[in-house]
Amino acid sequence: MSEMILHHYPSSPFSEKVRLILGYKHLSWRSVVIPMVSPKPDLVALTGGYRKTPVLQIGADIYCDTALICDVLEHLQPMPTLYPEPSKGMARTLAHWADNTLFWTSMAYNMQPKGLAQIFGNAPPEVAKAFIDDRKAMAVGLARLRPADAAAAYKSYLRRMSDMLDDLPFLLGEMPSICDFAMYHPLWFTRIRASVLADILNATPAVLDWMDRMAAIGHGSMEKFSAADAIAVAAASMPAPLHDTHDNVFQDEHGIALGSRVQVSSESFGPEPTEGELMAATRMHYTLRRTDERAGTVHVHLPRIGYTLKAVKTA
Template identity: 35%
Template structure:
């Protein structure tokens, strides 16, 4: 089995979501540190311009968005599963709350707390990423409301743990746990949010159990080496699946665009289109040919 190569940066909240899943599954993986802001010259050849963090690489196959990464990890490393007792609906559905609404609340807390200390180029990059503008003064003024909303939502988890269960769905960790954990980890950098978290004793003990899972076995890899690995992997014979009834056909030139933030279209030849996955064949001079995988939910094909 080819090595898992993980492109991330250590403070990344979505990066932490996958790192804790590596720990849960007891995996070994290669770590490639990427820039926090554009340009990302050693990432774009792999992703065709997709700019979100993290991405996962296996040879010349590149997985964009944590949904696509998790789907592939479950396929390759099914035990232990992220979906005990048939909890796929809860796990994926929860992620659309935690990765969007709850995460935006956590971002408001972090920017409202540390915005004055952030480099201007970082704020500018995140403004472009969000498709709008980031007003640090407004986020500072809104911090009390963000903290109140954060506390109200964390109280749901505290109630859910009231019967003494170890994890949110029972005695086994699930995707639901990792969905919530990375937001608590991220927002908890802010002292006021940390106080909110500590006011929930069951939730605090739960975060400690998740953190104790670790990150698996990590070794470092340079971005140059990762590009060389992609270039050496021949994917010319890769054939995907086009589901019946789709409006697009295999071989069509399409663009894939996130529907929320980081809306940079990625162009390639369509090879897979199902309810769960989109994959395109993308070519450039640096890596020759890669297969870029996206989840269907949250991405637009045109």
């Protein structure tokens, strides 16, 4: 197996989710720091359009979205598991809620003027403006809470999490599950990156203690790596054979045959499409083959849940 390369940036909440999982599974990885906002030419050379953070690269295989990245890491390093029985289904369901509802609630709270002033306090005003404009472009059609409404919801969610921790060190048991990592990263951003607003956490000391246990997991063994080197790794590699994947059933929900030219896009945030030849449509993910002049031939993998597939019309 080629070494894992994570394309991320330090203040990205979803990257913190994956960095902690890499630590939990005692994995070594290479770190490529990408820009917070577009343009991201080196990342797009690998993904073909997808520009959300983070992206996991293994040779010429490019994995997008943390829901899929977590499944890949679980397959490569099954223990300790992210999906313990008998709460596997509950853990996945709560993680999905956390990545969508809890995350956007926390971000609406964090991005009020007081939070923005801290997050971008040492940067020129144009940096904050570029970030806000970039995220607005990525969030077309996405409903956004006002900070006051977000604060009320955030407090309720924190109380519910505290209730889950009454008799347990982690949200669903004695060990962390995907639920813990998905619920942690939005709170991490409040506590670490928007700490001027972190008083909201003080009413739930059990949650703060749990956050300390999660933070203590660490990020595993990391080595700095350049974007140019990551692209060179892709160009020198071949995508892994699809028959070696753990989920190789063709599940046709669209009437689109394998080998068709297609686009896959996020349903909501970050709708930029990735276009390529449909190589797999399993029950969990899509695989697109595409060729880039720098990265060579790569397979880009995206989840099914939260993404749309459509055929590209040819002349």
